[in-house]
Amino acid sequence: MATEGEDKSSRGGSGEGNGGEGGSVKLFVGQVPKHISEAQLLAMFKEVALVDEVSIIKDKVTKASRGCCFLICPSKQEADKAISACHNKRTLPGASSPLQVKYADGEMEKLEHKLFVGMLPKSVTDAEVTALFSKYGIIRDLQILRGSQTSKGCAFLKYDSKEQALAAIEALNGKHKMEGSNIPLVVKWADTEKERQARRAQKSHSLISSVSQTNSIQQPSLYGALPTGYMPPYNGFGYQAPGTYGVMQYSFSFSAESNWIS
Helix, strand or coil: ECCCCCCHHHCCCCCCCCCCCCCCEEEECCCCCCCHHHHHHHHHCCCCCCCEEEEEEEECCCCCCEEEEEECCCEEEEEHHHHHHHHHCCCCCCCCCCEEEECCHHHHHHHHCCEEECCCCCCCCCHHHHHHHHHHEEEEEEEECCCCCCCEEEEEEECCCHHHHHHHHHHCCCCCCCCCCCCEEEEEEEECCHHHHHHHHHHHHHHHHHHHHHHHHHCCCCCCCCCCCCCCCCCCCCCCCCCCCCCEEEEECHHHHHHHHH
């Protein structure tokens, strides 16, 4: 792993990035030739922005480069410089397409200090939510999700800084009940796009499984739509339930059965 020095490397930490204005920001870089080293990448990006750390993403088994890496920049401003200078603009030797430089999953939500708030009363107003959450900082944006007439019981809001958002999470999540609700609020970082896609995929899979299970229970039967495992009453050896099979009526009698047995 290549770094500019121990002081900046320690600020980059493990590469998670905390998303604050003064904190590190993680970028994802694609279309990186597999032969290029972290030191070479660091030197290249340092030409356009301050970079604390470069970490090539490697295959867990072969340990070979997967053709992409993470960058840790000391601030959003430096991250934006790297994106502006390299995204779709610079093609490295050995690559077939220009570099793809973007914020890593979850970074934009952290940079926006965006929170999800759940378990709000259906009748809640913007003023009530603002009055509660403004105790912990400056609210830059508030969006209560609404149906035709009432709220859906949840909202998104953005704070002016990460510290303010963290203060709200610490003070309210699972601890505070708003008037009109007997369940504590859920206050957490808003989901990333990747998490939203995963949740939609899981919901779709659950729906398909449910439909499949319903169809398997309603098996077609000679006796109509009967529950799985249904058996008509048994009336002796060789007995078959009377009914119409095809276009011919079959009658059953015990004398016929006796003749067949004999």
